[in-house]
Amino acid sequence: MEQTKEYIQTWDLDQIFTGGSQSQSLKETISKLTKEMSKVDESIERFDAAKASANDLVEIINQLGPLQKQLRDVFAYIGCLSAQDVNDSDAAVLVAKSGDLSAKMGTVSSKLNQKLKDIKEEAWAQMIQSQELKEIAFSLSEARRKAKEMLPIDQEVLINDLAVDGYHAWNQMYDTIVGSMFVTVEEKGESKQYSMGQASNMMSNSDRNVRKKTFDLIQQEWQRNAPLFGQSLNHLAGFRLQVYKHRGWNDVLREPLENNRMQKETLDAMWTAIEQNKEPFVAFLNRKAKLLGVEKLSMYDIGAPLGKSETKVSYTQGANRIIEQFQKFSPQMADFAKMAFENRWIEAEDRAGKRPGGFCTSFPNKKQTRIFMTYSGTESNIATLAHELGHGFHQHVMNDLPIQNQRYAMNVAETASTFAEMILADAAVRQATSKEEKVALLEDKIRRGITFFMNIHARFLFETNFYEERKDGMVPVERLNELMVTAQKEAYCDTLDEYDPMFWASKLHFHKTGTPFYNFPYTFGYLFSLGIYAHALEQGNDFENEYIALLQDTGRMTVEDLAKKHLNVDLTKPDFWEKAIHLCIEDINEFMQLTE
């Protein structure tokens, strides 16, 4: 029998560029790409929309594609360097460098898109029918259509340039202030300092007093800095609204929907299905309150564990469990995971100086991915690892597509990851050996639903209402608190005792300038993957190839077309969404029976 080998918990970045933040080959690549960027820029300048042929465009695309691929490798590599060691000052310099490069690349692409916009409709229709362009017609036409909705190029360039210090800077200032915040917690007569992230992890402590006390301390600390965050949030929102106004865009959802390639009808159908199916989730929260011995849950109780603490699972054991469960659904997914563990594509070591959180990043030129997380042996670590491997697999099946078709939006990006997570969660529930274990695992699964249907719903409601009020001027801190509590009450159906008024400050997603409405795509991804999961269970063995075909199409069509083509469903109608939610409700029913 083959000896089980231990997997190494640190990643190997030298396969991408050697030498880390002092890499010579990285430096050379950056200067080579900078030169190539100027060359493409010149070709675009020469491109004459009135006379251009399909061949002229192909020529530019052939220059642009490899450049974009290599740049993405560079950005991803720098991202990995800064995550693995927050004190690496050379990496910090490279991060700034990649910001410049990406702004430059953005300008080059916008210039091309503006030229595409000027091509006459008839000529365009013919052009994208050509052999070389047909395959990437969707992304080209999308870019062209978007360019039509923008201001003239010189104005857009000016906005981009001013945004570096006038818009994105608010996001950076947010990060800086949060980085300097901490709470002091008294533990066994000793006072200990915790970062805001560490402190919020204590919301999963089994002692309610600890949770409540820490929650209050956290609230005080956010409240103390609320005037600063109120300013920064209002200003970044103000900037965004000004840009929209000048472009003639009235609806704040226009950009996020466009980014996610989805229709308003789809978003509405999704939320409607959720709103109409909240009753079982309310019943679950009330049951959890009973099990915890309180009349009503508060925000700080939602993450409280039921039952005893979990046993630790070693990294290699966790890895093997993931490979084994993936195997049942898709041997190709299992092979991919195994290869990622063996080739050290994963940074999982539990050590100081690493950035918190997890991510998966792609190197389309090298056709590799890297996963970043901190593994300490908990069930939720295994879930994270599976989640990130899901992202990695998604990229893996797209490696051979044209780079233009490898760009997919956040809502479908979160589909492959959630799907992978679900495979593990389901298997864990099935294999539970005691009633207590089963209850705890089911609770964990249902809590995910609570996050997507209630917590993220509240974020969406808050953000929508905040932006509406912001159109008429600055929204004061007291009003932000009020808007947040109102949104939470609606989203949680008034089930909770204490809410979290400072959530508009503590949730960094509201302060992310790169992506407006960093919320509903998560819920979409979760429900969409539940729908695929239900489909997979029906399909059995035929499923693997269908799933891969669906993933491969995520970068070249709208979500409505994707669902129609691969699942034969209409996302603008509530049926699909309801069916997906019902998978969650089945878990709740089982949970309710077991805890009767």
Ligand SMILES: [Zn+2]
């Ligand atoms: Zn993810």
